[in-house]
Amino acid sequence: MKELTVSAMTKLEIIVEGEHQPFVVDLLNRAGVSGYTVFHNLSGKGTHGMHKGHLMFNDDSVLVMIVSAVPQELVGPIFEGLTPFFNKHMGVVFASDIQVSRMVKAR
Amino acid sequence: MKELTVSAMTKLEIIVEGEHQPFVVDLLNRAGVSGYTVFHNLSGKGTHGMHKGHLMFNDDSVLVMIVSAVPQELVGPIFEGLTPFFNKHMGVVFASDIQVSRMVKAR
């Protein structure tokens, strides 16, 4: 029997056009991320947050959101890996503090 | 080549019945929000958080969640705009602190 406890992590929510899901998943794997969850068939428009930030989504884009909880030290490398991608493609990343469940051996 | 950095924003997650998506999107546009992402075909039940807060979702409602990252100063006006709506319709809003990716010119 293990106990359910929590660890402090950073939640990354990466929203891109559906065709780019394999690129993002591959990047996460190469960064050493151990898991992710994908939300399919999202829609959207415009830019999140900053008006002159990212390229724009069109109304008819089919988007996915790839969510992963990662150790803080992986956030920088993942952002670096995404930089060339976001120079060419639409998308946005949300980063937030989160507690993630973790099973540990009961004492 | 631009660099990927982050800005502190407020993430709004607005959950309403699907038929009211156009109202919420229009409200966000009028408040000056530059973009949003929509999650479709959610289900749910009851009220989030407070027992006597909002009207209740029924088990068979088809819901959407409209997510947008907005500057802190827009949260108040958006809540004001949603007040008459929530006096008549079901729904909930989550607000949280978030870091949003932003492309800036590399120095």
Next chain:
Amino acid sequence: MKELTVSAMTKLEIIVEGEHQPFVVDLLNRAGVSGYTVFHNLSGKGTHGMHKGHLMFNDDSVLVMIVSAVPQELVGPIFEGLTPFFNKHMGVVFASDIQVSRMVKAR
């Protein structure tokens, strides 16, 4: 006419295989949670956060995410209720601070 204000709550995002949605919803109900929203047809792989934490999702699992905003004092009991489940089944829980909209009587 009521006013839209916010209350500080804990947002729980519980990701499990779709067949286990009824168990999680029942657990939330028994813990006194007043509402939840369900995201369907997610996919995913591996573990979130910790390499040796939870059992692994397979690439072909169909997942759901059950989201609920709960008072802080319910987080412990819900985690206790989920412990036997996570000793047998795959899944992850994210917990984060959130402001939840609430309708109150205007003064």
